[in-house]
Amino acid sequence: MGTTKAVTDASFAVDVLKSDKPVLVDFWAEWCGPCRKVSPLLEEIAGEMGDRVTIVKLNIDENPETARAYRVMSVPTLTVFKNGEPVQSIAGAKPKGELVKLIESAL
Numbered sequence: 001m002g003t004t005k006a007v008t009d010a011s012f013a014v015d016v017l018k019s020d021k022p023v024l025v026d027f028w029a030e031w032c033g034p035c036r037k038v039s040p041l042l043e044e045i046a047g048e049m050g051d052r053v054t055i056v057k058l059n060i061d062e063n064p065e066t067a068r069a070y071r072v073m074s075v076p077t078l079t080v081f082k083n084g085e086p087v088q089s090i091a092g093a094k095p096k097g098e099l100v101k102l103i104e105s106a107l
Contacts, residue, residue, distance in 0.1 A: 017084040026038065027058050053107065
């Protein structure tokens with residue numbers, strides 16, 4: 001517990017849509033500078049809130065179908081899924097406090 005998990009187009013339905021707790025999906029890309037800034041914050045949050053929320057990362061270059069299905073136009077896009085549905089989403093690198101608020105709004 002307390003670390004982020006990589007998901008793929010193939011594992012998205014099981015890892016995110018069928019999860020019994022809210023899931024924050026970090027849609028990211030290797031070449032994205034702001035994504036690299038957000039990543040350590042998400043690791044921290046996973047350590048602090050891992051009992052209440054699952055945090056996963058989806059590389060949009062390697063998994064374009066899921067990114068297309070949820071109309072991800074820029075990275076990083078952070079979307080909270082609850083009961084298999086996207087409920088909140090923000091785009092761009094945000095400070096840790098804003099990320100925690102995004103998650104808490106879905107709990």
